[in-house]
Amino acid sequence: MNASKRQERSLDPELYRRYLAALTLFHQAAADSVGLSGTDYQASNLLELDGPMASSELARRLGLSLAAGSRLADRLVEAGVARRHADSTDRRRVIIEHSGVLxxxxxxxxxxxxxxxxxxxxxxxxxxxxxxxxxxxxxTSAYAQSARSLSDVP
Incomplete structure (x- = not known):
């Protein structure tokens, strides 16, 4: 396909950027409206989509230190968004799971x-x-791969 044909079939870059800005601003406002930070909001989303995980894994996926991940888990539990329990196979690990409540x-x-x-x-x-x-x-694939490369998260 030649360049002029590809250009005819592409989206208006400004329209796409406005869409991304509106999406980002909406989710920031939604998080703010219920007292969650953007990171807490995304952590809730990850837990709901991907299921329970160790608090260390949640921290890693969000690009946080282990200490920050522990504080994040505390905030999610306090907000009623998540539950914490000991890993049944390793008592030293803490598993965080979405509570099913927003x-x-x-x-x-x-x-x-x-x-x-x-x-x-x-x-x-x-x-x-x-x-x-x-x-x-x-x-989804492009953004996830790029985010992983930016944060060195596999």
Missing amino acids: PGELARTLDRVREPIAAALASMSSEQLSGVAAYLAAA
């Missing part, structure tokens, strides 16, 4: 964007949905 108004705040996005997706054809899914998979 603090305060967070669920309703997230629903404010989930509902219109779900409506937009429902109006798309199967081909359009496949394109969105392909983009999300590629973007």
Whole structure:
């Protein structure tokens, strides 16, 4: 495919940057609205998506020191977002798991964007949905790989 054809098929870079800015600012505001830091908010997300993990693993994945990871676990437990328990195979390790509860108004705040996005997706054809899914998979991989390389996290 020649350069002019690729350019015709690309997204407007400004539109994409505005989307990323809106996404980031929304999630920062959502975290702030319930008294979570951005790191606490993302830790909650990781625990909910990936399941229980050692507090040391959570710290590593967020690019935190072990001490900062321990304080993070304390904050998540205090906020009711997570539970802590001893690892059944190694008493020295502490496992953090999502409690299944989102603090305060967070669920309703997230629903404010989930509902219109779900409506937009429902109006798309199967081909359009496949394109969105392909983009999300590629973007997730690109951002995750880049984040790992920036923070030296495998």
